[in-house]
Amino acid sequence: xxxxxxxxxxxxxxxxxxxxxxxxxxxxxxxxxxxxxxxxxxxxxxxxxxxxxxxxxxxxxxxxxxxxxxxxxxxxxxxxxxxxxxxxxxxxxxxxxxxxxxxxxxxxxxxxxxxxxxxxxxxxxxxxxxxxxxxxxxxxxxxxxxxxxxxxxxxxxxxxxxxxxxxxxxxxxxxxxxxxxxxxxxxxxxxxxxxxxxxxxxxxxxxxxxxxxxxxxxxxxxxxxxxxxxxxxxxxxxxxxxxxxxxxxxxxxxxxxxxxxxxxxxxxxxxxxxxxxxxxxxxxxxxxxxxxxxxxxxxxxxxxxxxxxxxxxxxxxxxxxxxxxxxxxxxxxxxxxxxxxxxxxxxxxxxxxxxxxxxxxxxxxxxxxxxxxxxxxxxxxxxxx
Amino acid sequence: xxxxxxxxxxxxxxxxxxxxxxxxxxxxxxxxxxxxxxxxxxxxxxxxxxxxxxxxxxxxxxxxxxxxxxxxxxxxxxxxxxxxxxxxxxxxxxxxxxxxxxxxxxxxxxxxxxxxxxxxxxxxxxxxxxxxxxxxxxxxxxxxxxxxxxxxxxxxxxxxxxxxxxxxxxxxxxxxxxxxxxxxxxxxxxxxxxxxxxxxxxxxxxxxxxxxxxxxxxxxxxxxxxxxxxxxxxxx
Numbered sequence: 001x002x003x004x005x006x007x008x009x010x011x012x013x014x015x016x017x018x019x020x021x022x023x024x025x026x027x028x029x030x031x032x033x034x035x036x037x038x039x040x041x042x043x044x045x046x047x048x049x050x051x052x053x054x055x056x057x058x059x060x061x062x063x064x065x066x067x068x069x070x071x072x073x074x075x076x077x078x079x080x081x082x083x084x085x086x087x088x089x090x091x092x093x094x095x096x097x098x099x100x101x102x103x104x105x106x107x108x109x110x111x112x113x114x115x116x117x118x119x120x121x122x123x124x125x126x127x128x129x130x131x132x133x134x135x136x137x138x139x140x141x142x143x144x145x146x147x148x149x150x151x152x153x154x155x156x157x158x159x160x161x162x163x164x165x166x167x168x169x170x171x172x173x174x175x176x177x178x179x180x181x182x183x184x185x186x187x188x189x190x191x192x193x194x195x196x197x198x199x200x201x202x203x204x205x206x207x208x209x210x211x212x213x214x215x216x217x218x219x220x221x222x223x224x225x226x227x228x229x230x231x232x233x234x235x236x237x238x239x240x241x242x243x244x245x246x247x248x249x250x251x252x253x254x255x256x257x258x259x260x261x262x263x264x265x266x267x268x269x270x271x272x273x274x275x276x277x278x279x280x281x282x283x284x285x286x287x288x289x290x291x292x293x294x295x296x297x298x299x300x301x302x303x304x305x306x307x308x309x310x311x312x313x314x315x316x317x318x319x320x321x322x323x324x325x326x327x328x329x330x331x332x333x334x335x336x337x338x339x340x341x342x343x344x345x346x347x348x349x350x351x352x353x354x355x356x357x358x359x360x361x362x363x364x365x366x367x368x369x370x371x372x373x374x375x376x377x378x379x380x381x382x383x384x385x
Numbered sequence: 386x387x388x389x390x391x392x393x394x395x396x397x398x399x400x401x402x403x404x405x406x407x408x409x410x411x412x413x414x415x416x417x418x419x420x421x422x423x424x425x426x427x428x429x430x431x432x433x434x435x436x437x438x439x440x441x442x443x444x445x446x447x448x449x450x451x452x453x454x455x456x457x458x459x460x461x462x463x464x465x466x467x468x469x470x471x472x473x474x475x476x477x478x479x480x481x482x483x484x485x486x487x488x489x490x491x492x493x494x495x496x497x498x499x500x501x502x503x504x505x506x507x508x509x510x511x512x513x514x515x516x517x518x519x520x521x522x523x524x525x526x527x528x529x530x531x532x533x534x535x536x537x538x539x540x541x542x543x544x545x546x547x548x549x550x551x552x553x554x555x556x557x558x559x560x561x562x563x564x565x566x567x568x569x570x571x572x573x574x575x576x577x578x579x580x581x582x583x584x585x586x587x588x589x590x591x592x593x594x595x596x597x598x599x600x601x602x603x604x605x606x607x608x609x610x611x612x613x614x615x616x617x618x619x620x621x
Contacts, residue, residue: 212491219477219488226475229437231463231492231538286479350479 008356015355020192027190035304038259040191043299044198045255050279050291051202052248057277058286058350059209060241061221062145063153065273066137069160070246071253072268073136074129076167078254079182079263080175082125087184092177099174104128105186118186123197126254133250134243141242145235157270167265182263194255201248206288208244217241282339284346289353294346306331390415390542390573391436391467396445398431405431407597408445413542418564418574420584420605422618423594429577430472432594433544436575437469438462449542464492466541470548474531478520482511485519485530489537497537503570504533507563525556532560536567543567544575549583561587581618585609593618 023040030037049067056062081104083091092098105121112120144155166172168179176182188194208214216237219227228234257263279298283290308314309328317323339347391413398406406428413419421429434440436447438459447455449465468489477485486504490497505512508529514522519530528548535543545564549557561583568574578584585591585605593601593614601614608614 212487215480215484215488216491218480218484219491222477222479223475225439226471226477227488228439228459229463229469229471229475230488230534231460232488233458233460 004356004359008359011359012355020196023192023195027192032189037191039300039304040296041194041259042256042303043296044191044194045252045259046276046279046299047292047295048198048201048255049249049252050276050283050295051205051288052245052252053276054280054283054286054288054291055205055209055217055248056241056245057280058284059214059221060217060238062238062241063149064156064242064245065153065270065277066140066156066160066246067249067276068268068270068272069156069163070133070137070249071256071272072160072163072167072265073133074126074250074253075257075263075268076176076182076265077129077132077250078125079185079257081128082121082185083182084184084186091182091184092174094180095173095177098177122186122188122258126251129254130247130251133253134247137243137246138239141239145238145242157273160268160273161270164265164268176265179265182257183261185258185263187258187261194259197255201251202288202292205244205248209288213237213240278336282336282343282346284348284350286350287346287348287352290346290348290351293348293353301335302328302332388415389413390450391575392448393432393436394446394448396432396435396447397443398428398435398440399443400431400440404597406435406442409594409597409599411592411599411602413573413575414590416568416571416573417589418568418576418587420576420578420588420591421594422578422581422584422591422608422614424617425579426596427594428597429594430546433469433546433575433577436462436544437467439469460492463538466539468535468538468540468543470531470535470543470545472546473550474524474527476519476522476527476530476534478518480519481516482519482522482530483515485534486511486537489534490539492538500537500539504536507536507566508533525552525559528552528556528560529563532563532567536572540572542573542575544577546577547579548576549578549580557583581614582609585614 026036026040049071053064053067056064080098080100081102084103084106085101088101089097103121104125105118107117108121108124109115109117111117140156140159144152144159147155167176169176170178172178173180209217216227216232219230219232220234220237224234253268260267279294280291282298283292283294306314306328309323309331310325311323314323389412393412394410395408396406396410397404397408409428409432411419411421421432423429431440435442438454438457438461441456445455446453449462449467452465454462454465454467477488480488486501487497490500510526511530511533514526519527522530532543532545532548548560548564552560557580564574564576564587576584576588585608588605591603591605591608592599593608601608601611603611609619
């Protein structure tokens, strides 16, 4: 048993190392504007936001549609605090250079050196975005979390839309630049940093889900009354799940702003929430690995692999008459419908990809090949990303 | 008679304008099995839900081990040592049997291994199925899991809401045998049942509830032979 565990860890570590090596190789081989790098960056951001939404919708059973709003908060917090001071006059040209005259990455590069200082500044700015999103979630949660199912969804959706309108309001211009773009804030050049950072955040969520808090969340999802009768404080735990989910959505929003290069409140429409909900549902409600895998498949197909459907040539077939603007979305809709029809519970259901289970399956195959009477092995736990 | 562990005085509970419990008073002696019997809508479940803190009473008082607990929330009440096995079992269907049991001990910070072993020795079937999802268990096994889950909070008073509901007679007998065994370990039991025969045979003391009021009380054996009870609840 102990040996089995150790082997699982070794294989998982090897897989992680391989992934990192692959990422570094991709980063070195391709220029930073290459579509593959873009896809990896955007998909990893979507993976984080989808997992954070899954924590709420899949593990705690709270149907919330406020994700885009919390991402907006994180994105703006990140951008506002990291634009270099000398560029502010240009960015906030209609608002006299804006209210904030301070840049976190610049502040740290002052005494940590350029590379390290900027990295630390970026990380802290992202965290700040997460914290602001979490504070808003706490305040909004006080009234809104009393609502159930669809009502909660409508209230959170409304909150996100109001927030977006508010950020475009002219009178908040000195802070948010109104409906104008925010730009010139720093970004990680390589995709590896995105993958490492998002991997760490998702690992934290995995630890949370497997802790006793995670168990309480799942109990609330399964049966609220019974959970309450067991002494679980419903209001407190729902609020906790909501705040943590929003915290990571805020960080995801900050990273999305980084990836996009320019930031505008208009991008954070409810369509974005629906896109993430789609990833969560197709990946499997209650499956973290499902959300991650689906984010990569979804973003890669949408942004890259199916592009040809819009531009005339797809898979070597040239048919400009059919393959023109908008056809890609029609195909995507059909694929989604087919997936939902054939995988009712999503690609992964509520299961997780687990290294130990994979190893056991491989052992099973090997044993079966040697002698026909294979011993059935029970599915072990211990999800590894 | 032994010391009183739970004492209810003039308890009134209203549900959205309906008076479910109209001022009942009764005592539960420490270490006993007490049963409340009565027809549907007599107010049995409402009484238990109020003691568990899931519903707030409109008036009256509930004292547990001499301490006023009226109007306290379920978290405090579980901490004080009262637990509820809810009607219809209500186990967590997607959680494994072990996770269900751990949720029962959610508020405890000490070592739960001893209690887990006790629950497994009461219900060996749960140990065999520890990794199975709760929803895949049979009705009887789910009832065992619901009882086991409640015991994991190490209660002084365990309240059971219709544990025999929808179970085969042989399983019901098992469950009642285990209720006696749990009681022997010092857990006081407050049981409500429609299966009055089984409940009165097991209980030391019984109360008959009719439309929100207590109409009769007495020892289990006395109520079993009472003409009115026989007619109304035992079908004789």
